[in-house]
Amino acid sequence: MTGDEAEPFTYNGGIVKPGETQNIRYGISETYLGDPVRIPVTIINGEHPGPTIFLSAAAHGDELNGIEVVREVAYDWNHEELHGTIVCMPVLNVPGFLAQQRYLPIYDRDLNRSFPGREDSTSAKRMADQIYRNFLEPCDLGIDFHTSTRGRTNMLHVRADMQDPDVARLARAFGSNVIISSSGPSGALRREASEGGAPTITIEMGEAHRFQRNFIDQALEGVMSVFAEYNLHPDDPVKWPGWRTVIDDEKxxxxxxxxxxxxxxxxxxxxxxxxxxxxxxxxxxxxxxxxxxxxxxxxxxxxxxxxxxxxxxxxxxxxxxxxxxxxxxxxxxxxxxxxxxxxxxxxxxxxxxxxxxx
Incomplete structure (x- = not known):
């Protein structure tokens, strides 16, 4: 996770050296016309050594609150003293985002049931494979942002496998009042990333098809708390929410x-x-x-x-x-x-x- 010196972040086709920030549009598929389907990715590599964390949103294309959380961390926060690397992916499901629908328009597949993907499988799994190999697998931990599905709304809470000590540490660091514990469904980003060695949690907040400022601000506080816990921003405080309950999803x-x-x-x-x-x-x-x-x-x-x-x-x-x-x-x-x-x-x-x- 960490060494004596900061290391470059590499992906297929590029490298981000310590002290550098790159905004890229990375091709993960093609349209019916052969045009590239590209996801926006910002990689911020600090000058100081530390863990590599990914922040992802809009695996379901109509879930928008997390997009603004990831964008503000990437573009509005001061990372001059960053210890580690941040991989920011505000829109994973670009086809769904463009259509403003939950699933990939291609055969109505769920990108968030397709990880870690496979390069010779369905269109959804091929996209998931490109995302996973290049931007999730190299990370040490991750936060995946979601909202409720259309027609429902959630209070902000964390979903995490609390039986995994590394995932539990991350979940508690986020500082939410409610944590719902489960391993997550097969193919879900948080489950597959965690099983692949990068403890990952899901943040649920609000409803689809809108930005809700109160949820965005709460989530930003949670990200700041995680950065403090893992010394990405060593001077920030770890958040205690005042009260907390951990719920076993199965019981x-x-x-x-x-x-x-x-x-x-x-x-x-x-x-x-x-x-x-x-x-x-x-x-x-x-x-x-x-x-x-x-x-x-x-x-x-x-x-x-x-x-x-x-x-x-x-x-x-x-x-x-x-x-x-x-x-x-x-x-x-x-x-x-x-x-x-x-x-x-x-x-x-x-x-x-x-x-x-x-």
Whole structure:
């Protein structure tokens, strides 16, 4: 990871020496007309030795918040005292980004289920292979930015394999309140990069098709904390979020799904603390003659909620994670302090009713 002297970063076709920054457009495929499909990559190689980290976004082409996080780290931050190398890839799925859709338009394939790729396989796996071999495999760690899929929204949280000590260190360094632990699906960038030797986490935040400044700023604080933890920016502080819960994806999280089709009225937004038995949302038919109330099955935090207010039976309504009593108390103290200081609360936070003991 580190040596006595800074080392050059090499990729197929180029080299970035210590103290240099390069903006490149790297060809990973071709269009139907034979024109190159090129991803933008910025490589910042510090004069001082240190780890190599990648920051990636828009593996799903309509997930935009992470693009701005990666761009601001690359172009707005001062890296004069950088110890190590930063590989910034703000748009991985260029065809999807141009079409403003989640998947690659080519046969509707998911780039984020195609890693580490294969050079003689499908178009998606060939693209993933080019990205992986040139810009992911040479790195020591990575952060992959995502948002919720269209029609839903997430509070900012980390997804990471907390059974892997190196991944767990990175996840905690990011400084989020919520970490959801799982190895991730086969072919996902974070899973394949981690198994390939570069501990990687996914950051979920907000919704598709937009820039949301509050999430972008939170994520930038998280990146700064990671840079401090790994001494890329040794003078920056490591962030403690005030409270934290780590959720086992296989045991503790719950997606609440609709048992009836209709129009949905959400009573709480992402980031809300809801108590067992609290009506989270209601589903009605067009005439409002039938109503189904969906209640919280336990006391927990709404990590994600529906934005598009129409459902079929079986469609997801919200993503709720259980909080123990100690975590609830810490959350309440944190939000009460923020309210006293006049800080902006997370979306969906409604103040005193959620702070009352129940």
């Amino acid at each position: 503790e999280k719950t997606w609440l799904r609709a048992d009836a089709g209709g129009l949905v009225e959400m009573h709480y937004d992402r980031g809300s603390l809801v108590y067992e038995g609290t009506p989270i949302c209601s589903i009605t038919n067009p005439f409002k003659t039938e109503r189904e109330i969906v209640e919280a099955p336990f006391t927990g935090l709404l990590v994600g909620v529906l934005e598009n207010p129409v459902v079929y039976p079986g469609n997801p309504l919200c993503h709720i994670v259980e909080l123990n009593a100690d975590t609830r108390r810490a959350l309440k103290r944190d939000r009460a302090h923020a309210e006293t200081e006049g800080d902006v609360q997370p979306p969906g936070y409604v103040g005193a009713p959620e702070l009352g003991e129940q």
